[in-house]
Amino acid sequence: xxxxxERSQAIVLKVSEHGESDKIVTCYCPTIGKLTGIAKGxxxxxxxxxxxxxxxSLLEIHFTPGDRSTxxxxxxxxxxxxxxxxxxxxxxxxxxxxxxxxxxHWTTENDGDENIFRLLIWALQxxxxxxxxxxxxxxxxxxxxxxxxxxxxxxxxxxxxxHDHHGAPYRFSTSRGGLVCRRCHxxxxxxxxxxxxxxxxxLHKAQTxxxxxxxxxxxxxxSTREAMALLKRxxxxxxxxxxxxxxxxx
Ligand SMILES: [Zn+2]
Numbered sequence: 565x566x567x568x569x570e571r572s573q574a575i576v577l578k579v580s581e582h583g584e585s586d587k588i589v590t591c592y593c594p595t596i597g598k599l600t601g602i603a604k605g606x607x608x609x610x611x612x613x614x615x616x617x618x619x620x621s622l623l624e625i626h627f628t629p630g631d632r633s634t635x636x637x638x639x640x641x642x643x644x645x646x647x648x649x650x651x652x653x654x655x656x657x658x659x660x661x662x663x664x665x666x667x668x669h670w671t672t673e674n675d676g677d678e679n680i681f682r683l684l685i686w687a688l689q690x691x692x693x694x695x696x697x698x699x700x701x702x703x704x705x706x707x708x709x710x711x712x713x714x715x716x717x718x719x720x721x722x723x724x725x726x727h728d729h730h731g732a733p734y735r736f737s738t739s740r741g742g743l744v745c746r747r748c749h750x751x752x753x754x755x756x757x758x759x760x761x762x763x764x765x766x767l768h769k770a771q772t773x774x775x776x777x778x779x780x781x782x783x784x785x786x787s788t789r790e791a792m793a794l795l796k797r798x799x800x801x802x803x804x805x806x807x808x809x810x811x812x813x814x
Contacts, residue, residue: 567629569639572596575684576621577664581607589617589638590668591625594681598671601627601638616641620650620660620688634673647692659697662809663687663704669803670712679711686775695779698788701813703778705795706770716798717742718768724748733758736794738801759794763787767794 574591577598582588587606593599606613616623617638626640650660667684671677687704691697709715720727721734722742734743735756743764766787770778783791796810 567631569626569628571624571626572599573644573681574599574623574625575664575667575681575688576617576619576623577668579617579619587613587617591623592667592671592681592684593625593676594678595676596674597676598668598673599627599636600634600673601625601636603638603641606638612640615646616643618646618651619664620647621645622647622685622688647688649692649694650688653694655697656691656694658809658812659701660688660691662701662807662813663691665807665809666705666708666799669805669807670708677711680708683707683711690779696783698792698813699779699781699783702767702783702788702791702795703770703781705799706767707775707778709798710771714741714798714802715771716767716794718764718771720764721745721748728761731761733760734764735759736798738798756797757790757793759790760786763790763794767791 572593572595574593576589576591578590580588582602585605585607587603588600589603590598590600603613603617606617621643622645624642624644625638627636627638629636650656663684667680671680683704687700690700721744722740723744724747726745732746734745735749736759737744737749743759766781766783770781799807
């Protein structure tokens with residue numbers, strides 16, 4: 565027996581071709597979480613799907629859940645926002661791809677989070693407008709870790725709680741999930757790139773600031789570099805995999 569059709573808002577994270585005429589689409593939905601569906605005839609049907617089942621698109625999808633598998637059948641899609649500039653600008657595309665890949669790996673089926681959905685829309689809008697791209701990507705990840713329950717400890721040393729160990733830079737320990745001062749870090753952590761006090765303070769501010777004020781934070785080129793290196797390593801260590809989209813950004 566077929567289950568009744570459902571509908572949901574969805575952001576497209578990934579699209580692949582399937583056979584002659586179908587597409588497999590993975591999206592993130594506010595209450596359902598990650599959802600993968602097959603859109604039959606998507607490559608032919610001008611009316612139902614054309615220009616809609618594209619990466620980054622915000623859609624309202626109509627779908628029929630499968631009886632046994634998690635794969636749903638996508639029956640129709642209405643375009644709510646296409647974020648067109650993400651597809652026509654090389655750097656915006658690469659940065660937006662990273663956000664989608666992170667959501668793809670960090671989320672699961674049947675476990676939606678409205679705040680993660682809203683965070684992703686917020687970041688895609690900023691990238692679409694061409695706001696400082698790397699800063700948007702940094703702030704997105706800082707807020708995402710909060711929502712996932714992996715907030716890194718960035719207010720001083722996680723071990724001794726010092727806030728400025730004679731001005732010496734901190735290191736970031738992914739296994740301990742926070743900054744470690746020079747007095748406390750061991751050789752394994754010492755091998756990682758240093759985090760200046762300034763960068764640590766900026767990232768900590770981003771964690772505590774409300775969403776609508778966060779874009780006031782200004783990152784210098786060196787803080788941007790340090791923050792991106794820290795977040796890249798924290799993501800891949802926690803996920804235990806390489807995030808492919810970082811390659812295009814480095
Ligand atoms: Zn310490």
